[in-house]
Amino acid sequence: MLDRAAISIAQILLRNRTIEERKLNVEDDLVQNLLLGKPYNPDELKMIMPPSNKHLYYRVFICQTYNASSNSNHDAWDEVKVQRSMSIRSLFERYGFYPAVSVKKTEIAVISFFNADKHDKFAANQFTALISECPETLNLHPQNIGVSGNHQDTSRFRRAYKEANEVLHLNKYHDSDIALYENIGIYRLLFQLKDNQLIESYIEDYIGPLLKHDKEMNAELLTTLETYLKFSESKKETAERLFIVRQTLYHRLDKIEELLGNDYLEPTNRLAIETAIKAYHLMEDSSPENLL
Known part of the structure; x- marks a missing residue:
């Protein structure tokens, strides 16, 4: 009896884990398609977005990563990917954001939705605070992070991704710790x-x-x-x-x-x-x- 119960519980846990992995993979693929300007399913986009309103904005957060686990076998990487995705989601939600997450072996990308007035500094301050917590919570160094400006139009995901990469570029080559796109100054024109x-x-x-x-x-x-x-x-x-x-x-x-x-x-x-x-x-x- 106990053995059958244990087997049933294990099967339920495995099934739930499989469903969670499938959901993460769908979201991962969608985020990549949006950021790279590839075709995507509009219904899937609706599923990751909070209810739309005139105050809904988003930023794109990216981080270059190197994880020793990325060189291990497929199953081990899947486990790392799930755990990292869950940790990232938890951190962003704690700061009031609605994240859509993509975790690759060399890059983390998050489309982070939020409700705010376009000129409200609260969301910017929240992002700055979130980034300062990344070293301890996610083992991510701020100099490997770039965050785009505020966007509202869902046709500008690719542009936002480009902005985040420009911030990352400055941090990588200029030993700076700029967090947000609006803080790169004259480089906005130079890029x-x-x-x-x-x-x-x-x-x-x-x-x-x-x-x-x-x-x-x-x-x-x-x-x-x-x-x-x-x-x-x-x-x-x-x-x-x-x-x-x-x-x-x-x-x-x-x-x-x-x-x-x-x-x-x-x-x-x-x-x-x-x-x-x-x-x-x-x-x-x-x-x-x-x-x-």
Whole structure:
């Protein structure tokens, strides 16, 4: 009798687990189709969305991952996937979001729906708090995370995914900890221009002489200028950060002025140069050798 009861319970648990895995796989496939702009079943989308209203918005959350379990067998990975999906869902729901989750071996993607006024800072603050909890709760590092801006139109899932990847790109290559798309500043424009030849001519116009000099002389004028601007033209802090003596810094600054002109620190020129430096790093980070 007890053996039959134990077998029945085991069968029920297995059946429930199978149903849960099937449900997760359907949701996973749907999320991937939405983010990659592939065809999807509208009825499945309705199932993952909360009741629609004029205050319903969403953001796309992505995180690059590496899990040792991803190299194990299929059954072991399925178990990791289920557990991770459940943990992610629980975390997002605790912060008041309605998540649709996709867990792959190298990326987690969440379409996170929420009710809020478009300009309400509450949802943004909730996302920031959620991300700060990721290291402890999900073992995810904030620098591997990117979150899109607010969206309402369900035709913009792919655009939101692109935004989240842009944030992730900045965190990966610039050692930053930006959480939300609206906080990336001038990079919002630079990403739009990244594949346009205009950005290359812009870089050449404003910092081309520095780049040429650094390449020919194996120098570090660009790094020196970038650091000098970062520390509001403080020679003391710049020299300390670069681990050079003041005299070396003065020599470099004289050369920078010679190459860029004696008005390069005028407000308009300074802004243009700072933008060109950011654009240069963005283009450099996106070069084929850095994408391998």
